[in-house]
Amino acid sequence: MAPFAGYDMPIQYTSISAEHLAVREAAGMFDVSHMGEFWIRGAQALEFLQYLTPNDVSKLKVGRAQYSMLPNAEGGLVDDVYVYRTGEQEYLMVVNAANVEKDWAHVQALAGGYAVELENASEDWALIAVQGPKAAEKLQTLCNTDLSATRKNDTFVAEVAGKAARLARTGYTGEDGFEVFIAPADAEAVWQALLEAGVTPCGLGARDTLRLEAGLPLYGHELTDETSPLCTSLAWVVKTHKDFYGKAAMLARSCERRLVGLVLEQGIPREGYKVFAGGEEAGYVTSGTLSPLSRKGIALAYVDAAHAAVDTPLQVEIRGKLYAGKVSKLPFAPLG
Amino acid sequence: MEYPDNLRYTKTHEWVLLENDGIVTVGITDYAQDALGDVVFVELPDVGEQVDAGEGIAAVESVKTASDIYAPVSGEIVEVNIDLNDQPELLNTEPYGGGWIFRIKPDNPADVEKLLEAPAYQEFAESQ
Incomplete structure (x- = not known):
């Protein structure tokens, strides 16, 4: 327990x-x-x-x-x-x-x-x-x-x-x-x-x-008091044709980083691990695990918008070493 | 949970066996493997590496979490269990056998005697 x-x-x-x-x-x-x-x-x-x-x-x-x-x-x-x-x-x-x-x-x-x-x-x-x-x-x-x-x-x-x-x-x-x-x-x-x-x-x-395998964000990890849903896969929820509390502030913000899925060739990413792009720090992991379905390390991570496109090569630092991976579409696995 | 009497134990949940040739074999305890759940990856130390007691030198990943493995005594890593590269689940199925992780040539074999005996470790683990 x-x-x-x-x-x-x-x-x-x-x-x-x-x-x-x-x-x-x-x-x-x-x-x-x-x-x-x-x-x-x-x-x-x-x-x-x-x-x-x-x-x-x-x-x-x-x-x-x-x-x-x-x-x-x-x-x-x-x-x-x-x-x-x-x-x-x-x-x-x-x-x-x-x-x-x-x-x-x-x-x-x-x-x-x-x-x-x-x-x-x-x-x-x-x-x-x-x-x-x-x-x-x-x-x-x-x-x-x-x-x-x-x-x-x-x-x-x-x-x-x-x-x-x-x-x-x-x-x-x-x-x-x-x-x-x-x-x-x-x-x-x-x-x-x-x-x-x-x-x-x-x-x-x-x-x-x-x-996580379904690519679904969890409050306290991917979603917080500070994060904008417009910088995540949940942007569809926000209907801009109507008014709502906080709308103007939300629309005024830009997305310097975007929430993406990452798949690693080897190693298991965990919350808080740093993400790198070509040797430069480019973001951080918000949730990570081994996918029990694919047996690969998967993560949700906020990365610089320039590196957020699907298939962009990125690396995750695990215990001091960089592990190769790339941006994945979400969900990670084809689901029922 | 089993804690064999012929082994010594650490409070970081490694077991230690002093072999006849003076080399010590190290793994993780039944308590540790049960707490981690399904082990899916073991990061082994390098053979020839000189390590200090208490230093994090290996890591075990389960679906749930990552956990460091600490050197129970100071010495030189002389062998690692390469079977774990293909069968990390040996840590769950045979924690005191096929799931051993590395062997150290201790700087001072008497250091092993400073580690916990089975009843003391069991009491410690069960109070966690």
């Missing part, structure tokens, strides 16, 4: 590689109950979310979910979030565990003047993410709703193992899958039922290698 955002969390149940491959090839589950949840309800819930987040919430129909962010006044990010429209005037925002207090203060501070009701429901939900190409098949054996009739980013209420749940066809692994919100008192029974259905328990270690 390891401390993570104030929670004791398993890094691995058996082995990171085995858990990783279970998700890529079949189905795995993650206890992500530590994530935070905020309700945003009321006549001006849509207007408020349009101001609070840079994605276009007006496109979000009831029963659909959208990836987004909470920009700060300087064009950096307070957090990255998922927004679920659960009713005509009701939205659920899921935020990173480490940021719950910071996000809650931010959301409350910006809500002044809007006809909305805010509720921090972070303690009301347990959350189990069931991920992998067989996630739908395994979950279907326990669920009273036809999952084949749902698609990516749908959200709906259903029963799982006889317990009331909200499901969303979302995740953080690059695979198909569902996130299952349940009452904390039901979490153990649902986890046990999933285990009996043949879903592999996975720890934080595999969660990190899976999201």
